[in-house]
Amino acid sequence: MPSVLRLVRGLATNAKPKLQDIVIVGGGPAGLSLLLALKNNAATKHLQCTLIEGLSFDGVRKFAQDPPETYTNRVVSLTPKSVEFMSTKLGSWDHIQTDRVKFYDHMIAYDSQDPDARIEFDTSQVSGGGGVIAAMAEVVNIQGSLLEKIDELNEELAPEYQANIVEKARVVDIKEGKGDLDWPVVALDNGETYQTRLLVGADGQNSPVRKYAGIESRGWPYNRFGVVGTLKVQYEDYRAIAWQRFLTTGPLAILPLTEDNVTFVWSSTPELADTLMKVDEEIFPHLINAALVLEEVDLNYIYKMLRANPSDKQAIEEIQWRLSKIPDEELEEKYPVPVARLMSGSRARFPLKLLHADTYTAPRVALVGDAAHTVHPLAGQGLNMGQSDVAALVETIETGISRGQDIGSKLTLDYYTAKAWPANHVLMGICDKLHKIFSTDFSPLVFVRGFGLKSINMLGSIKDMMISSVSGR
Numbered sequence: 001m002p003s004v005l006r007l008v009r010g011l012a013t014n015a016k017p018k019l020q021d022i023v024i025v026g027g028g029p030a031g032l033s034l035l036l037a038l039k040n041n042a043a044t045k046h047l048q049c050t051l052i053e054g055l056s057f058d059g060v061r062k063f064a065q066d067p068p069e070t071y072t073n074r075v076v077s078l079t080p081k082s083v084e085f086m087s088t089k090l091g092s093w094d095h096i097q098t099d100r101v102k103f104y105d106h107m108i109a110y111d112s113q114d115p116d117a118r119i120e121f122d123t124s125q126v127s128g129g130g131g132v133i134a135a136m137a138e139v140v141n142i143q144g145s146l147l148e149k150i151d152e153l154n155e156e157l158a159p160e161y162q163a164n165i166v167e168k169a170r171v172v173d174i175k176e177g178k179g180d181l182d183w184p185v186v187a188l189d190n191g192e193t194y195q196t197r198l199l200v201g202a203d204g205q206n207s208p209v210r211k212y213a214g215i216e217s218r219g220w221p222y223n224r225f226g227v228v229g230t231l232k233v234q235y236e237d238y239r240a241i242a243w244q245r246f247l248t249t250g251p252l253a254i255l256p257l258t259e260d261n262v263t264f265v266w267s268s269t270p271e272l273a274d275t276l277m278k279v280d281e282e283i284f285p286h287l288i289n290a291a292l293v294l295e296e297v298d299l300n301y302i303y304k305m306l307r308a309n310p311s312d313k314q315a316i317e318e319i320q321w322r323l324s325k326i327p328d329e330e331l332e333e334k335y336p337v338p339v340a341r342l343m344s345g346s347r348a349r350f351p352l353k354l355l356h357a358d359t360y361t362a363p364r365v366a367l368v369g370d371a372a373h374t375v376h377p378l379a380g381q382g383l384n385m386g387q388s389d390v391a392a393l394v395e396t397i398e399t400g401i402s403r404g405q406d407i408g409s410k411l412t413l414d415y416y417t418a419k420a421w422p423a424n425h426v427l428m429g430i431c432d433k434l435h436k437i438f439s440t441d442f443s444p445l446v447f448v449r450g451f452g453l454k455s456i457n458m459l460g461s462i463k464d465m466m467i468s469s470v471s472g473r
Helices: 002-014 029-039 058-065 080-090 139-156 208-213 270-278 284-293 296-308 314-323 328-334 382-402 410-438 443-457 460-470
Strands: 018-025 049-053 075-078 102-104 106-111 114-122 134-138 164-167 171-176 184-188 193-201 217-233 241-247 250-256 261-268 339-342 348-357 365-367
Touching: 018 029, 018 184, 029 049, 029 080, 029 139, 029 382, 049 193, 058 139, 075 080, 075 139, 075 382, 080 134, 080 139, 080 382, 102 250, 134 139, 171 208, 193 208, 208 365, 217 270, 241 284, 250 284, 261 270, 261 284, 270 296, 270 348, 284 296, 284 314, 284 339, 296 314, 348 410, 365 410, 382 410
Parallel strands: 018 049, 018 193, 049 164, 106 241, 193 365
Antiparallel strands: 075 134, 102 134, 106 114, 171 184, 184 193, 217 261, 217 339, 217 348, 241 250, 250 261
């Protein structure tokens, strides 16, 4: 394999590079949003832009034309600000499968160590109520809407200005141009090369573009995994509530989808994550119900049973007996609708970490999305931060063009870092501190955080401010 890569690099090096104004590496929501934002903007649509994606978009396009009956397991939270950006600046919201998007206006977070420590956000009760907190949507749904809008714009644009998407092609080398043209040269494993005025990394937390630019990314692993999946609940909850319970192993979130569907994100220790992935599908819904209600001493007993035997049906009886001790009225009023079924094959896990690039720019390079920052999922802000990056970078490019500047120069790009980095840094710091505060059973800290939750829940003005921050208003 190394010899093949050397051959590909050699062929790419000998090929004459195609000159571009902007090359975007990465076809996730951030990369596709940037490409679309540039082509949907009168000031930037003349730029020659290419997006490179290592995987095929065939599955995304198939989803856009004929979505499956069941939900996929990669579901994200979109703030009203992100939805507005997709509607007005990108024009892609008209292409999204809206019957698979769930808006919610109510959120409840509560502490496993203190049954009375909870905070509730209801937009109908805050100043100027009637809004929403966020919308849940599948990543593939977002990608499909972006691709459809790009295709629509390409039919309107002159051939030389159409967005160019190169899929099923991986970057094998990035180097600085030689001679008078110092633009980065990007070599692909299909033999093509591109030389670009501005290279944008939307290529994830292990970004080759960031590595080429020599930008350090600092942070730490949480020694936690996020386990995700899709569930069916016993009946549709018309309250449209997002639930989150803070467990000492990490938060468990139950997020609403349409009808009787929900998605879950369970942040857990490596040992527990391994158990969650192995537990029998019949037992798993009962385990979720237990984790949302029971005390941690009971949960630890059940975890121990399932570590020894992930198919031990006795765990169901243990859970049901413990839940039967809680009055039905309390279960209905204070907790989510019970889970009935795990959608087969929907479970997946990924490591949790915090990473933040020292800067988002270098000469002729910019970073967006996970290439710039990786954040804990407890606040559901990862994709929204990427959308904010895109908006700030397009504004930066537009300003550079209006001033007659080189869009790849550090002088132009510094504005992007100044606009996007500080806000992201603050939000990441808040998520990091929340994770650390709630992932402990140290009694004095449990008392303080419980007192804090109960106090904030009584202060409407602070809740207004917090919900505005969470929803991106």
